[in-house]
Amino acid sequence: MKFLHIADVHLGLAPDAGKPWSSRRQQDIWDSFREVLAVAEREKVDLVLIAGDLFHRQPLMRELKQVNELFGGLTRTKVALIAGNHDYMHPRSNYRGFSFAENVIFFDREQIRGVELPEYQACIYGLSYWHKEITDGLYDALRPKDPAKINILLAHGGDAKHIPMSEAALRQNGFDYVACGHIHKGGQIIKNKAVMAGSLEPTDCKDFGPHGYWMGEVTKRGCEVSFYPIRKCEYVRHEIRVDAGMTAQDVEECLKRDLTKKEPYEKYHVILTGGYTPGAEPDTARLLELPDVTAVENGLVPAYDFAQLKREYRGTLLERYISKIETLPQNAVTKEALYYGVDAICQAMEHR
CATH class of the missing domain: 3.60.21.10 (Metallo-dependent phosphatases)
Known part of the structure; x- marks a missing residue:
């Protein structure tokens, strides 16, 4: 049968x-x-x-x-x-x-x-x-x-x-x-x-x-x-690796180029990975406005030069925080704590 x-x-x-x-x-x-x-x-x-x-x-x-x-x-x-x-x-x-x-x-x-x-x-x-x-x-x-x-x-x-x-x-x-x-x-x-x-x-x-x-x-x-x-529509995970030297415009242009190469039935779930220069984070709202982009998942972390920050801010909370995290066992959790903690302290200093 x-x-x-x-x-x-x-x-x-x-x-x-x-x-x-x-x-x-x-x-x-x-x-x-x-x-x-x-x-x-x-x-x-x-x-x-x-x-x-x-x-x-x-x-x-x-x-x-x-x-x-x-x-x-x-x-x-x-x-x-x-x-x-x-x-x-x-x-x-x-x-x-x-x-x-x-x-x-x-x-x-x-x-x-x-x-x-x-x-x-x-x-x-x-x-x-x-x-x-x-x-x-x-x-x-x-x-x-x-x-x-x-x-x-x-x-x-x-x-x-x-x-x-x-x-x-x-x-x-x-x-x-x-x-x-x-x-x-x-x-x-x-x-x-x-x-x-x-x-x-x-x-x-x-x-x-x-x-x-x-x-x-x-x-x-x-x-x-x-x-x-049946391929009228297929959602695809599409990763874009962002380097610290890339601007928000660079990331947008990279995605535009990739969109021209995809199959007509594909729609992109964009995943941003890597690091960005503080102050130059990609504009996810603009990326979402591009044709056939269904979602943008922002997995970026700020690309800080921690050694330079410790030298520049010697004796401050920022230097003490970085030094303390570096003494802990290094794993995914401590790495994330370092990035997000430094980012929060830097943003707070900018708004003083």
């Missing part, structure tokens, strides 16, 4: 609020979802597995109808869907009572149930969230009723507040494939058996690295599954 596995699509979310590309990112999420269903149709996939949080919040009725129309347009593919902690079965949820297309299996109950697929000698298991949090490990003791069938589990969770999952239990649960959702960083939990899909598109500027969908084939002889990136 050929399958395609996604999770955490978060339809309705507009990432990077306040950025000029935010509305584009919101549309990207819808476009990527449509693209995945088009892949399912083109590749003649038997089953699309959606492991929760299709929507970022309670779906609007028009959104449900739009999604259902897309599902119904699949000519040979079934869709199996659960509600996650974001689009959970709220008492007023539009999920409740909604009539999905005939090819859609929606696990709308709070308890785990299995749905048979006789044409594939298969059974799919799943449940929907009826609350934002579920702290019980509901999947750990679950076992398929008929081990002779191809058994698939749709699971949403993996942290303390959202159905914690044990890797040891996943290894021994008897399912041929476990399609997981909730954690936005995707990967194979157990190779070719249990996969955390990750979010289809990055939903936050700290969702680093590639995102996309998983596609594979499962039989009673085993499963093979591979990751396929």
Whole structure:
């Protein structure tokens, strides 16, 4: 049986609020979802597995109808869907009572149930969230009723507040494939058996690295599954090493040059490292205004010449502070204390 596995699509979310590309990112999420269903149709996939949080919040009725129309347009593919902690079965949820297309299996109950697929000698298991949090490990003791069938589990969770999952239990649960959702960083939990899909598109500027969908084939002889990136947007950590001789303008020009070399779909989370000349610290607000810069993390320390400062300020608090710190065991903590302490004393002296 050929399958395609996604999770955490978060339809309705507009990432990077306040950025000029935010509305584009919101549309990207819808476009990527449509693209995945088009892949399912083109590749003649038997089953699309959606492991929760299709929507970022309670779906609007028009959104449900739009999604259902897309599902119904699949000519040979079934869709199996659960509600996650974001689009959970709220008492007023539009999920409740909604009539999905005939090819859609929606696990709308709070308890785990299995749905048979006789044409594939298969059974799919799943449940929907009826609350934002579920702290019980509901999947750990679950076992398929008929081990002779191809058994698939749709699971949403993996942290303390959202159905914690044990890797040891996943290894021994008897399912041929476990399609997981909730954690936005995707990967194979157990190779070719249990996969955390990750979010289809990055939903936050700290969702680093590639995102996309998983596609594979499962039989009673085993499963093979591979990751396929969708690169409408990819957040990248981009480090700029600052030297003491660089001015704020130098740092800005360096970042501008780097931005011209990046891939069109990349957006930078800039990390400034190294040291700056006191009084010439880069202007992070200006850097944030550059195209495709989502965040600037300032890890710079002032590049003081401590020997020169001790000579220049002999007999003062500054000289005594530097000398005292230098007598302590030198490690990351004392180094940080030296830099920040000297910086504070220097700033206080400037404002006297």
